[in-house]
Amino acid sequence: xxxxxxxxxxxxxxxxxxxxxxxxxxxxxxxxxxxxxxxxxxxxxxxxxxxxxxxxxxxxxxxxxxxxxxxxxxxxxxxxxxxxxxxxxxxxxxxxxxxxxxxxxxxxxxxxxxxxxxxxxxxxxxxxxxxxxxxxxxxxxxxxxxxxxxxxxxxxxxxxxxxxxxxxxxxxxxxxxxxxxxxxxxxxxxxxxxxxxxxxxxxxxxxxxxxxxxxxxxxxxxxxxxxxxxxxxxxxxxxxxxxxxxxxxxxxxxxxxxxxxxxxxxxxxxxxxxxxxxxxxxxxxxxxxxxxxxxxxxxxxxxxxxxxxxxxxxxxxxxxxxxxxxxxx
Numbered sequence: 001x002x003x004x005x006x007x008x009x010x011x012x013x014x015x016x017x018x019x020x021x022x023x024x025x026x027x028x029x030x031x032x033x034x035x036x037x038x039x040x041x042x043x044x045x046x047x048x049x050x051x052x053x054x055x056x057x058x059x060x061x062x063x064x065x066x067x068x069x070x071x072x073x074x075x076x077x078x079x080x081x082x083x084x085x086x087x088x089x090x091x092x093x094x095x096x097x098x099x100x101x102x103x104x105x106x107x108x109x110x111x112x113x114x115x116x117x118x119x120x121x122x123x124x125x126x127x128x129x130x131x132x133x134x135x136x137x138x139x140x141x142x143x144x145x146x147x148x149x150x151x152x153x154x155x156x157x158x159x160x161x162x163x164x165x166x167x168x169x170x171x172x173x174x175x176x177x178x179x180x181x182x183x184x185x186x187x188x189x190x191x192x193x194x195x196x197x198x199x200x201x202x203x204x205x206x207x208x209x210x211x212x213x214x215x216x217x218x219x220x221x222x223x224x225x226x227x228x229x230x231x232x233x234x235x236x237x238x239x240x241x242x243x244x245x246x247x248x249x250x251x252x253x254x255x256x257x258x259x260x261x262x263x264x265x266x267x268x269x270x271x272x273x274x275x276x277x278x279x280x281x282x283x284x285x286x287x288x289x290x291x292x293x294x295x296x297x298x299x300x301x302x303x304x305x306x307x308x309x310x311x312x313x314x315x316x317x318x319x320x321x322x323x324x325x326x327x328x329x
């Protein structure tokens with residue numbers, strides 16, 4: 001076990017974390033970007049990206065490599081490390097980021113860019129066909145399914161909204177829901193019912209995802225009331241059964257929305273002074289690579305100003321009004 005003294009700790013090395021690390025490095029802040037897995041975050045689970053400005057077509061892992069190399073070039077200390085167990089603020093305002101192996105990173109500021117995790121169905125074939133038919137982001141991957149027959153799983157606002165959105169590309173969309181009524185708001189439901197490209201399959205779950213030659217070809221579905229099982233032909237399966245922000249590591253009360261996303265002010269600072277958040281972990285309207293790096297830019301620059309004020313004995317910049325928005329994740 002060891003204790004490391006830093007100026008800012010950045011938790012998570014997805015697009016937001018790597019961008020924050022780059023800006024922290026450019027500001028000459030002693031920093032570390034902690035990541036349990038490989039740098040890149042959800043980019044590594046996306047085969048192709050076509051909606052990041054300046055890159056008409058780039059593989060997810062290639063963009064992740066570029067982000068990582070850029071961050072390191074400007075003195076971001078990116079570490080593939082142990083899992084972060086908790087972040088706690090001490091009485092003197094210092095944060096302790098405690099690792100699974102017992103190491104502690106002490107810093108006056110922390111930027112949480114730990115993102116979130118789409119809730120999975122946890123069925124056979126889901127991992128095998130991830131990025132090869134299975135997706136958790138309609139905006140990211142919908143354009144790859146032009147004139148295809150695809151499926152959407154879920155019954156809340158996200159599932160219904162994304163099913164409607166996907167009809168811009170797909171020839172047909174099956175919306176599969178385990179109950180006999182949606183949880184989505186009435187106006188969103190009405191869009192689904194009025195869309196001729198959408199066929200709703202009620203009281204049904206997906207038991208398995210199957211394919212051939214590395215690509216999804218169909219799903220095995222089961223009606224919960226009748227017990228009937230059948231194969232449903234589809235080349236894509238979009239799963240929207242929930243999204244879980246990775247915020248459980250933060251000790252103490254912190255403002256968040258009903259889904260657990262962190263509420264920040266305009267400077268990306270949370271309700272805990274010195275604790276900032278950026279990217280998918282934050283309450284906001286959209287969760288894209290573009291918004292993640294925008295959040296991170298603001299957070300890193302705000303941290304530099306926060307630390308400068310502390311060093312000079314001046315009061316840190318006052319918090320801005322808290323920003324809330326309904327997320328689409």
